[in-house]
Amino acid sequence: MQITNTSKTAKTYTQEEAFLASLKYFKGDDLAARVWVNKYALKDSDGNIYEGTPDDMHRRIAKEIARVEKKYPNPMSEDEVFELIRDFKYIVPQGSPMAGIGNPYQIASLSNCFVIGNDGVSDSYGGIMKTDQEQVQLMKRRGGVGHDLSHIRPKGSPVKNSALTSTGIVPFMERFSNSTREVAQDGRRGALMLSISINHPDSEDFIDAKMEQGKVTGANVSVRIDDDFMRSVASGDPYVQKYPIQSEDPKYTREIDAGKLWGKIVHNAWQSAEPGILFWDTISRESVPDCYADLGYKTVSTNPCGEIPLCPYDSCRLLAINLFSYVKDPFTDKASFDFELFKKHVAYAQRIMDDIIDLELEKIDAILAKIEADPESDEVKHVEKNLWLNIRKKAHEGRRTGIGITAEGDMLAGLGYRYGTEKANEFSVTVHKTIALEAYRASVHTAKERGPFAIFDAEREKDNPFILRLREADEKLYYEMLEFGRRNIALLTIAPTGTTSLMTQTTSGIEPVFLPVYKRRRKVNPNDKDVRVDFVDEVGDSWEEYMVFHHRFKQWMEVNGIDADKNYSQTELDELIKRSPYYKATSNDVDWLSKVHLQGSVQQWVDHSISVTINLPNNVSEELVGQLYLEAWKAGCKGVTVYRDGSRSGVLISSDETKGEKEEEENRSSFPTKRPQVLETDVVRFQNNKEKWIAFIGLIDGKPYEIFTGLADDEDGILLPRWVEHGRIIKNRNEDGTSRYDFQYKNKRGYKTTIEGLSHKFNPEFWNYAKLISSTLRHEMPIDRVVNLINSLQLDNESINTWKNGVARALKRYVPDGTEAKGQKCSNCNSPDLMYQEGCLTCKNCGSSKCG
Template identity: 70%
Template sequence: IDEEQVQLMKRRGGVGHDLSHIRPKGTPVKNSALTSTGLVPFMERYSNSTREVAQDGRRGALMLSVSIKHPDSEAFVDAKMTEGKVTGANVSVRIDDEFMRCATEGKPYRQQYPVDSAEPDTVKDVDARAFWNKIIHNAWKSAEPGVLFWDTITRESVADCYADLGFRTISTNPCGEIPLCPYDSCRLLAINLFSYVRNPFTPEADFDFDLFALHVAKAQRIMDDIIDLEAEKIDKIIDKIASDPETQEVKGPELHLWHKIRTKTLQGRRTGVGTTAEGDMLAALGYRYGTPEATRFSEKVHRALALAAYGSSVDMAAERGAFEIFDADREKDNPYIGRLREADPAMYERMVRHGRRNIACLTIAPTGTTSLMTRTTSGIEPVFMPVYKRRRKVNPSDPEVRVDFVDDTGDAFEEYVVYHPKFIDWMKVNGIPVKDDYTQEELDAIVARSPYAGATANDVDWLEKVRMQGRIQKWVDHSISVTINLPNDVSEEMVNNLYVEAWKSGCKGCTVYRDGSRAGVLVSLEKKKPAGKPEAPALSGPKQIIKRPIELDADVVRFQNN
């Protein structure tokens, strides 16, 4: 597994591992060690591999998950609480409905290994509520672990209708938006929702659903074309490896890996059509993010997206052929397919007749870099702040970069302060000058007049945001990558309420970030000013960090350390 991970990461691939197959700590093994070391050493091994395989200062991305049913899952949950441990991976715990019921009702929960066995080798009962409280505390303190509501994921997964044919979901990609079977890929395309708002930030603003449906259908077709382009690139990788001078013993594992990826790519033709700019779309239409009215409109948009994307996939099946293992009978009882059938019976009948080109079609990714290109909010998130400071990871050895911040793991970042672009659009529509020398109080007054007031990441009704995610999730066949941003003083009880509400609302996963709980990428502007000092402009640039000299005076001390 470790070798396959580094082979993928050397080609800039992200990786997800589920560790539920690893023996719990202390169980007998048939070698000289006598007992297993458990999950945590493997977490560190895979994390270290991620950090070792770097691309010009940009390391790979890794997701580690484990079933809550695994006897070592508590050690897994605690692994990142030690500073400097497992810094090269995100971690999420797969939680089933039985555990959630036991935790909320105060009942014991049975763990076992193997986790899916009818006759397990190892069994132990744990206090579900105490374990749940530990998950909540750790998420509150360090933003991890995330939670994956696994029964919801597999129950709603269209691809899992073909679990016995190799499409059983085992983990997720590094950001969690696509639960995947072994050797399948995360392919993403994001549609800018703000671009379909006519007359934004005016009383005449409305959403062009006809143009949106047309573009979604084209986007699904583009993604299907990308699958064939990906297969061509995989063929080139395979040909290159095959022609390398190394022996078959050396290059065989990498060849085998890429053949498995190619097979899964063409067999399922999985795509990830999604959206970005949800927050800006709602603001441009006059909705306040996190209100019931905004949630209802968002659900309407994503319902239209699902019907257009699946309709396009059915049309392509009639033209190009369905994915090779399509079977309408396997899918007939799937809840997601049932909602599509109810919403558009004619499209469903065409799907039964012609098949579908893609085993699954939709997701909503974080779209961090994409949203910088579109100059919008990301994914389904609200605006972080209309004015904010951003950190960009840099290579400290590059003479062209400025290092303003170094996190606990030694990664270097450059900081810069920006206006949110669509907030500037609103200012211009309303005749408000865009300047760099507003005081914080002046900016606060301007923001209070805007549709972004009370709708920033820290200001929204967090429970309503979770309900919104659940409502949208009903029309997304994969998952939604969302982080609930919380202020530093939020209570652990609120984190508990959010996670429980996410489970009840039908979310497939949830993660939180409490301001200041770890070295983040986005940070809010500091409002506090030293007493007695004159008020400075709110948007003064970040300070230049003094570069460390090449040489420093030092004392050399020799001693015997035994």
């Protein structure tokens, strides 16, 4: 592997210097600048930054791509590659390739995502521990990981150990989830997808696992649904689950009501946006790599966002093409799409992706060399070494690529189409069909120069539906593929582009614009000259509010001679939006069925899958969610995710914030200030240092009303059995007239068990502080402010401080996702733009996350 930029005399930049230089590069877009500096600028483990702007990064990438090109006929030059990738205009390597290509300071993979295998893996503890270790080893090298749990025997199955029967799926979901949360990756958490077949007898437990507060928070979960199950839902016929799944001679079978289980899936998705659904027969039937299933390419799960179904130990690297850049004269009557340039660039993108596989193989060799050099024994290193050998084999043998797109929403707007309309959908399908044909054509031409992927066999693929569509669309391409083969086993995807779209300054992936205009705040000194104070927060800090225009909406304004620097009223903004091509074309505006049909139609030209979300308003029914899922199956989608507004809060807010705050005030539930006699209660366990603690959180309408926390008495179980997670707190009176709080729960036989006098179980000082904090909850102080209040308490007693930290940690779980953490700064980039996400503080600028 070639090492670059290692000279001790190489120019370095401070964080501020790199930020200011990239701020100028991004024309004042501070969010794009901070994301680039924190996530993608070349830096060493001491924090030295070696790139001042993305131009430096693109030159680094171009140099490495050109080095690989020289190995093959008709190589592209460094300057040619640079012109294709510079300014994020045309071709954009995503995530791991962007950060890792030519990076000598980090021994990490260039793959964005991996699937590890249950192919031949037993469900013994040894097999499960092996999977757990493989997951961690990949995450520490920047990879997102997916794996399937369908091979684990169902709950109650006999086992030949001291337990006698299996615990089933859920405990292992927790194990894998916790491992993900433990792996810090430069300030961010790992990404994990857990899946299970609907055919598995524990699938209902899997579906319900994340509905419990604080459970399986480190993983996305999806259910693999087969066509037989969907037909049973439609017909009302029973459905048979079995273990092993799909076995001709199963050890266990169970007949279930498919409609009832379907209702559970729909309800949970409506309530929490999970589980996602994978239409598994569609995935398997359409998958080109599954033509080689007997050679180890049987698809078993997907990456964390669902856009890359993979076989065990395969991986994929991602690249996006910026569709907006091919719109000539955007937002005018002369707007058109430059298909000739687009076709040319798709071919270049596929070639660059193939070069990146060579670079990945070098990275894997470096990882293997690092493992060999590590001082641990061969026994300790065995799993990690074999993992990377397996990944190397798949990358070398199949040479899988992941070409995708970004800016679909902006492309359509620039051409004058409204996202979601029939004409817009038709044009999108034309674009994606073009990508498929030109990428496959480029893979065939590359095979002619460089040779096909090692196991290519046209006879195996002749009946594959995707290959047959290519043949029908372009027979010349098909017969060229028969003659020369193809360089890559599978080529295409549509991934969420996240931070990539921040740097391309476009809409993300295939999605429409989220909001064309939104509002942000910056803190100001009210005594400064010419400062405008629009908002004073609860601690007295002054803030100026300002509008942020989506970049292409602002471009539309400029093209049409509209002043983008004016301070518009809400009424004026509403009128502007109505005049624009983004009107009725935001995430929450687009017709839901239209989006499903768009996804299904585009999926016909994507050989992997598509990451797309159907956004629904809060008041939609569960029945509608079920209808959308059914339509997605019928339309040929490989997977679908539905997000109902409020089920998991987003980050951006509408510019019409005053109206939103008024509605929030009107909708706020009125907590009784006098405590009800009985409260439903969550039980939360956690560790402070090495001590085990427990919290009882009384709830009204699912929101904390009171909290009592103290040391858990694990020695004799006097406080509570470990399996209890819910119950009721009942306020009673002692014989002397004083009040007491009893906790009641149902034991495993369903009988009620009561622990009397929680107040006597905890330290009296803990109890008194708990009552004080509970009073703030009862008067509906927002949970994030209660957490801030607790953190600000100045307490001399060390044990009380430990208690204080525990209370804050327990309550953070109930802070709504997307809540801004005011008055705090990111420890990684010093940004004040922090928000709560699953009880953790996450920085909107650099993406770092801090839990606990």
